[in-house]
Amino acid sequence: MPDRDSSIRAVERAIVLLRALNQLPVSTLDGLHQLTSLPKPTLVRLLRTFEELGLVARGGRPGEYRLLDGVNALNSGYHHVPRVVEVAAPLVRELTERIKWPIAVAMLDVDALVVRYSTIPYSPLSLLHSSINMRLSLVSRALGRAYLAFCSREEQAMLLELVRQSPHPEDQIAQDRGAVLAMLEQTRARGYALRDGAVRPVSGTIAVPVMAKEFVAASIGITWFSSALSVEQIVDRHLDQLLDVSRKISEQL
Missing domain, CATH: 3.30.450.40 (GAF domain)
Known part of the structure; x- marks a missing residue:
């Protein structure tokens, strides 16, 4: 049960973060923290994972992030x-x-x-x-x-x-x-x-x-x-x- 609850929370946080990233062309770590109420270390870990998956890229300044076209692959097979x-x-x-x-x-x-x-x-x-x-x-x-x-x-x-x-x-x-x-x-x-x-x-x-x-x-x-x-x-x-x-x-x- 603890492992399942932990997995559910991880998925939930990932969804919340994706929704927040989708609200602006470029997001900051501080802004994402305010929008999601997620701890900054959690946000950093999720953002690094999204980067590795080709969903997010760093912006022009430190602490900035933007969604990449790769996020469209999440629904490319869903009709x-x-x-x-x-x-x-x-x-x-x-x-x-x-x-x-x-x-x-x-x-x-x-x-x-x-x-x-x-x-x-x-x-x-x-x-x-x-x-x-x-x-x-x-x-x-x-x-x-x-x-x-x-x-x-x-x-x-x-x-x-x-x-x-x-x-x-x-x-x-x-x-x-x-x-x-x-x-x-x-x-x-x-x-x-x-x-x-x-x-x-x-x-x-x-x-x-x-x-x-x-x-x-x-x-x-x-x-x-x-x-x-x-x-x-x-x-x-x-x-x-x-x-x-x-x-x-x-x-x-």
Whole structure:
């Protein structure tokens, strides 16, 4: 357990540092320390590793660092974002045309789920004009919970550590580790996720994961007016349809 926890912390710190480096063309050691709150010796060790891997180069002055094009190799073989959207779009659009409620397709972006596709333009029953690129909490939003509950235990642990560092109000429930783990176990057991009732109570979202073999590739979710239908009614009427769409997407990935 200590070795695994140490490995998770190392990966977490590397991700945090990469995100900080990506914010500016040239970063300083002092600036990275302020952005990440990581100890300077830790930053130096990580930066040296990144240099050896061809991801980072030293700047023109001491203590300066910049990302190299080699960082693009981290996603050069990963085509799930456009592929998931390409496969999911016609399927979720067809479902929205039948049930009228809008459906979102969201994917992981470091410490949150980001909406990559939405059927809001095809729905007469939406509270929003658009949800594209909206960031959704992993622990409060249904789409985030669906991802977090069904990903591997190792990935789940790493993501929870990241979310615990988030200052966003919707992420604060991650501080109660026991409650969050119980919620995720309940979500996994019933096969679908629900949004925290305290977040935007005017509507609700039910979400399920989309699997690519043993990995979670995305989450898809239906949003409805809380005044129109209860959770029980949504589950009874539309859960099987949502799960069917999820299976169809998975089969094509």
